[in-house]
Amino acid sequence: MRILETEHLTREFGGVIAVNDVDFHVEKGLVTGLIGPNGAGKTTLFNQITGMDRPTSGRIVFDGVDITGLPAWKISRMGIARTFQNIRLYKDLTVVENVMMGLHFKVGSDPFRHRFSQAIRSYVFASRENREVYAKAMDWLSFFEIDEHAQDFAGSLPYGKQRELEIARALAADPKLLFLDEPAAGMNPAETAHLMTVVDKIRKLGVTVVLIEHDMKLVMNICDSITVLNFGMKIAEGTPNEIKHDKGVIEAYLGREEEED
Amino acid sequence: MLNFFQLILIYAGIYAIMAIGQNCITGYTGMLSLCHAGFFCIGSYATAIMCKTFGLSFWLSLPVAAIATGLIGLLIGIPTLRLKGDYLCIATLGLGEIIRNIATNLNPVGYNSIPRASLFGYQFASRNKVAFIILIWAFVLIFYVLFQQLAHSRLGRAMIAVREDEVAAQSNGINVTKYKISSFVLGAAVGGIAGCLQTAYTLTVQPGSYTFMVSVMVLCTVVLGGMGNAKAVILGAFIIQLISYLPQLTGLTNVIPAQAKQIIYGLLLVVMMLCRPQGILGRDRFRYGDPRTRREKLHDFFIRPAGKAREARHENP
Ligand SMILES: Nc1ncnc2c1ncn2[C@@H]1O[C@H](COP(=O)(O)OP(=O)(O)O)[C@@H](O)[C@H]1O
Ligand SMILES: [Mg+2]
Numbered sequence: 001m002r003i004l005e006t007e008h009l010t011r012e013f014g015g016v017i018a019v020n021d022v023d024f025h026v027e028k029g030l031v032t033g034l035i036g037p038n039g040a041g042k043t044t045l046f047n048q049i050t051g052m053d054r055p056t057s058g059r060i061v062f063d064g065v066d067i068t069g070l071p072a073w074k075i076s077r078m079g080i081a082r083t084f085q086n087i088r089l090y091k092d093l094t095v096v097e098n099v100m101m102g103l104h105f106k107v108g109s110d111p112f113r114h115r116f117s118q119a120i121r122s123y124v125f126a127s128r129e130n131r132e133v134y135a136k137a138m139d140w141l142s143f144f145e146i147d148e149h150a151q152d153f154a155g156s157l158p159y160g161k162q163r164e165l166e167i168a169r170a171l172a173a174d175p176k177l178l179f180l181d182e183p184a185a186g187m188n189p190a191e192t193a194h195l196m197t198v199v200d201k202i203r204k205l206g207v208t209v210v211l212i213e214h215d216m217k218l219v220m221n222i223c224d225s226i227t228v229l230n231f232g233m234k235i236a237e238g239t240p241n242e243i244k245h246d247k248g249v250i251e252a253y254l255g256r257e258e259e260e261d
Numbered sequence: 262m263l264n265f266f267q268l269i270l271i272y273a274g275i276y277a278i279m280a281i282g283q284n285c286i287t288g289y290t291g292m293l294s295l296c297h298a299g300f301f302c303i304g305s306y307a308t309a310i311m312c313k314t315f316g317l318s319f320w321l322s323l324p325v326a327a328i329a330t331g332l333i334g335l336l337i338g339i340p341t342l343r344l345k346g347d348y349l350c351i352a353t354l355g356l357g358e359i360i361r362n363i364a365t366n367l368n369p370v371g372y373n374s375i376p377r378a379s380l381f382g383y384q385f386a387s388r389n390k391v392a393f394i395i396l397i398w399a400f401v402l403i404f405y406v407l408f409q410q411l412a413h414s415r416l417g418r419a420m421i422a423v424r425e426d427e428v429a430a431q432s433n434g435i436n437v438t439k440y441k442i443s444s445f446v447l448g449a450a451v452g453g454i455a456g457c458l459q460t461a462y463t464l465t466v467q468p469g470s471y472t473f474m475v476s477v478m479v480l481c482t483v484v485l486g487g488m489g490n491a492k493a494v495i496l497g498a499f500i501i502q503l504i505s506y507l508p509q510l511t512g513l514t515n516v517i518p519a520q521a522k523q524i525i526y527g528l529l530l531v532v533m534m535l536c537r538p539q540g541i542l543g544r545d546r547f548r549y550g551d552p553r554t555r556r557e558k559l560h561d562f563f564i565r566p567a568g569k570a571r572e573a574r575h576e577n578p
């Protein structure tokens with residue numbers, strides 16, 4: 001079953017067509033890889049889907065609902081979470097507070113969407129609510145084995161842990177679909193290996209994962225299906241094995257990497 | 262002398278209330294707004310008009326002032342809060358001046374001999390400063406408690422997320438626009454209440470007293486005390502008022518010109534930016550589930566610079 005589908009998705013920046021008529025789809029429960037050279041339009045595609053940016057044309061359907069052009073916060077609430085290529089943590093807040101932010105719409109009432117009395121209760125009994133949110137956040141931190149850092153400032157964590165914290169914060173909202181934008185970028189081999197176990201854990205939770213990645217070993221090992229972008233266009237999709245032997249992909253991407261080696 | 266101390270207590274209270282409002286806007290949500298003089302003005306005028314023209318009691322005009330200021334905050338906020346940083350600052354500065362000009366045109370001489378506030382038959386006369394000190398500081402206490410609770414609630418946390426990173430906040434399902442506007446409206450309403458209290462004290466309202474300088478002073482108060490820290494901004498209000506009454510306190514009214522305080526504020530801000538940009542008390546950090554004891558907290562606060570404390574702990578456990 002397809003949990004996400006884009007139809008003819010296009011995004012132009014002035015003259016540059018960053019995403020060009022892309023039909024991208026994600027199967028429920030699988031890990032989908034999105035690869036392509038730098039500037040291929042992978043991040044732009046993520047931004048369209050998560051509502052951080054509006055498509056020039058085309059349609060995005062998530063779980064049978066057209067989400068094209070909805071604001072990012074609504075899309076998050078519908079069950080699409082993401083991390084960013086340049087880590088975006090609340091650096092001056094503690095690790096556990098970061099995850100508490102991820103739980104924002106999961107716990108407690110929203111003063112402007114629910115009955116007024118409920119809003120008042122959420123305000124008056126904030127400390128009780130906080131204890132609940134804190135406990136849930138700590139659960140997520142232990143799931144990712146970063147609970148010993150709970151009281152550290154997020155900005156003071158080592159790079160690999162910051163990536164994991166960002167994933168923990170995204171997962172705290174219980175998403176159906178998780179987008180990871182180059183999670184292994186800048187990680188050392190040990191951190192990358194650990195990341196692979198993390199992605200595996202997430203898959204076991206039943207969350208569908210879409211992964212942008214440059215590390216070919218990681219992509220080939222971890223993904224069930226791969227889509228390749230080049231100059232904004234989809235040039236291939238299939239299983240890792242099919243992609244490995246696709247002529248167009250080798251030319252556009254893998255071939256070039258081998259030359260560099 | 263005692264008189265001046267009492268005056269300082271009264272005005273420190275009024276400015277503390279305004280600063281609590283400004284802190285909600287700038288400290289929690291991170292919006293650099295410069296129109297608290299405008300909100301102050303609306304609150305004062307609303308009270309004057311309600312008490313004098315409509316013959317309402319002070320206690321009824323208080324909520325009217327708060328609601329009127331909140332509504333105008335909403336009107337100002339919806340178009341301007343799309344702007345960020347310096348642009349927002351300039352836009353709100355302009356709007357603050359517009360409010361003052363409208364007030365001037367409405368009634369260039371202002372309002373005089375506004376009826377006194379009374380409580381259980383007791384009349385608050387300007388002579389009796391102690392009664393006003395109690396009244397105003399009761400309000401400071403109320404707003405301190407309310408906003409402290411706000412900062413620790415879900416609503417306040419969302420505001421802090423917006424301050425820290427808007428894009429990340431959106432990805433966490435936080436409706437950034439909604440929280441920016443609510444924070445602005447709340448801050449404005451509190452500014453309006455400060456205006457209402459000042460009117461109850463002076464019993465006159467003059468458009469000349471809501472200049473841009475007031476907005477700057479309120480912002481100074483917040484920056485000086487510590488952004489996002491309700492205790493700190495109350496401390497800041499005291500310091501700002503002490504400086505403001507320095508010539509009278511030192512008995513050097515003839516030597517120190519009234520404008521000197523503006524120079525002192527400027528110098529103070531420059532020194533703060535250089536030596537302690539986070540303000541005297543720094544930002545209030547809500548360490549949920551912080552395992553440190555009170556003593557350790559004090560130690561970390563005074564001995565180790567914030568942020569380094571935890572790292573150091575992990576290096577030598
Ligand atoms: N906000 C923007 N304004 C203008 N051009 C952009 C913007 N974002 C991305 N682009 C352009 O779109 C193309 C695709 O970028 P991006 O999606 O970041 O690639 P990738 O993530 O695959 O490396 C690049 O040519 C980039 O310069
Ligand atoms: Mg990218």
